[in-house]
Amino acid sequence: MxxxxxxxxxxxxxxxxxxxxxxxxxxxxxxxxxxxxxxxxxxxxxxxxxxxxxxxxxxxxARLATSKTFTALDNSSLSRPNQAVLAKLQQDTDWAHNADNVLLIGPSGTGKTHIANALGHRLVEQGVRCKLFPAIALVQLLQQAKRDLDLMTAVTRLDKYRVIIIDDIGYVKKTDAETHVLFEFIAHRYESGSLIITANQPFSEWDQIFPDSMMTVAAVDRLIHHATIIELEGESYRKQHQLAQAKSSKSKST
Structure with missing residues (x-):
């Protein structure tokens, strides 16, 4: 039986x-x-x-880094306001359902990619589907779709993800082909799906990404309209780690 x-x-x-x-x-x-x-x-x-x-x-x-979670994040290097904002984003994921964005701005090595991955992990735990793309990889995907006359299909296919993470947007080359597909993607997601974006440059320097000021203003305007903006400061984690290792090695040799 x-x-x-x-x-x-x-x-x-x-x-x-x-x-x-x-x-x-x-x-x-x-x-x-x-x-x-x-x-x-x-x-x-x-x-x-x-x-x-x-x-x-x-x-x-989602291609999230398994080691980049909030548990593994060193909060001590974050300002108290940023800690409070991140705590709120973790506890209440309504922002993802409301098509709000999270923009992580700051110098290289200050934890932007780690935080973006950690938010991705938290979203998945809460039943929100997401996907991470290095900015260059996303642009290459969209460019190929455009060459195949299939850009709208490719963009719509990504709608199944409530949240798209675009890592290192500043590394996109300032060419018409690349920036136009990126702008079209940002415009498509506006008020329909959330974006988490990491960038080394402040908004005032985004004209290095887009070919003209009008496109820059239009892209930034769409991104910040419904967004939580987190500005990260401080010395690179990687540099701090290297200095700590060097100091440890020196103390052992003496």
Missing amino acids: SDSVALLLKELKLPAFVRHYQSLWDTAVEKSWSHTDYLAALCEYELSDRYQRRTQKWIRE
Whole structure:
């Protein structure tokens, strides 16, 4: 009988039921559970299992760095206002459902990419699908689609992600071909999907990205209209780490 039940549960695609229905039945008998209690416990296992599998799949799909989470982030280097803003973004993900943006601006090595990845992890944990692109890779994808006369299809295909993370937007080359597809993408996402963008340059220097001032103003205007802007300052984490290593090596040799 148990074999036939297991086969039926496999057909119904209930793997957690298959793994736990016998052991839980023993517990149910021992503790005098009702049939409803037993079924509810099995459903809890199944839901937990599905959540774990979905989360792992979406993190792989999003191409998030597994080590760049909020747990691994050194908050001590962040200002208190930035810590408070990040805490709010973690606790309340309504901004992603409302197509609001998060813009991380600051010098290289100050933690922008780490924070962007950490926000991605948090979103996936909350059931929000996202995907990270280095800015150059995204532009290359869009350029190829445009050459194939399929740009709108490619852009629309990315709509399945509530949040797109564009890392290092400042590395996009200032050419008509690259910046036009990037601008079209930003315009398409405006008020329909969220963007998390990291940039080394302040907005006043974004004319280095777009070919003319009108396009720069239009792009920035769309991005900041519904946005949380986090400005990061301080010395590069990588430089601090190198200095700490050098200091440690020196102290060991003396």
